[in-house]
Amino acid sequence: DAGVTxxxxxxxxxxxxxxxxxxxxxxxxxxxxxxxxxxxxxxxxIFQYYEEEERQRGNxxxxxxxxxxxxxxxxxxxxxxxxxxxxLYLCASxxxxxxxxxxxxxxxxxxxxxx
Amino acid sequence: xxxxxxxxxxxxxxxxxxxTINCTYTATGYPSLFWYVQYPGEGLQxxxxxxxxxxxxxxxGFEATYRKETTSFHLEKGSVQVSDxxxxxxALGVQGGSEKLVFGKGTKLTVNP
Numbered sequence: 001d002a003g004v005t006x007x008x009x010x011x012x013x014x015x016x017x018x019x020x021x022x023x024x025x026x027x028x029x030x031x032x033x034x035x036x037x038x039x040x041x042x043x044x045x046i047f048q049y050y051e052e053e054e055r056q057r058g059n060x061x062x063x064x065x066x067x068x069x070x071x072x073x074x075x076x077x078x079x080x081x082x083x084x085x086x087x088l089y090l091c092a093s094x095x096x097x098x099x100x101x102x103x104x105x106x107x108x109x110x111x112x113x114x115x
Numbered sequence: 116x117x118x119x120x121x122x123x124x125x126x127x128x129x130x131x132x133x134x135t136i137n138c139t140y141t142a143t144g145y146p147s148l149f150w151y152v153q154y155p156g157e158g159l160q161x162x163x164x165x166x167x168x169x170x171x172x173x174x175x176g177f178e179a180t181y182r183k184e185t186t187s188f189h190l191e192k193g194s195v196q197v198s199d200x201x202x203x204x205x206a207l208g209v210q211g212g213s214e215k216l217v218f219g220k221g222t223k224l225t226v227n228p
Binding site: 004033035040041042043044045048056090092103104105106107108109 | 119151156157158159160161164204206215216217218219220221
């Protein structure tokens with residue numbers, strides 16, 4: 001089992017550009033959540049996808065959007081990049097079991113640098 | 116709202132010292148509580164968890180007890196090792212699960228030989 005895999009591992013973009021980050025969940029998991037971790041801070045919840053729909057969303061602008069595919073993999077898209085979007089983006093997968101859910105497994109993250 | 120406050124770091128200890136990292140939370144409902152560890156250049160790994168009041172989570176010599184009366188979930192280890200050097204995050208699971216996590220800012224631990 002490869003666990004949660006994210007690509008790419010590192011990315012450098014110019015302010016104003018758009019970026020797409022990808023995540024493959026752990027085998028058997030159906031729920032994908034995305035987090036932004038700024039340097040020296042704890043991760044902040046961006047949104048969560050289940051059954052190809054956004055189920056929950058954190059306090060992030062509409063420039064942040066996502067998608068989940070039938071195979072449960074997910075993409076995070078960020079438009080009109082700002083310098084402040086520079087961060088480590090973490091993907092977490094879990095299995096939706098009623099209201100309790102299951103343990104969230106994290107990928108190693110994508111380090112995005114906006115210049 | 117939901118929030119987590121954890122002890123500011125960095126924390127520097129000698130090998131075999133006792134470790135405590137304080138964590139308190141504010142939450143509506145009955146959250147689950149977690150400690151995650153992040154080694155340099157890596158993602159987060161679940162260290163331990165507790166899903167209800169008075170539960171004790173434990174793993175690799177680390178322990179934390181879910182204290183509802185003090186809204187706390189302090190992390191402890193009796194004898195740290197150099198390999199424990201990492202950043203530790205306290206988190207709560209909204210709605211009692213781990214699907215949406217609210218994290219503290221993290222505490223960097225360095226253990227010297």
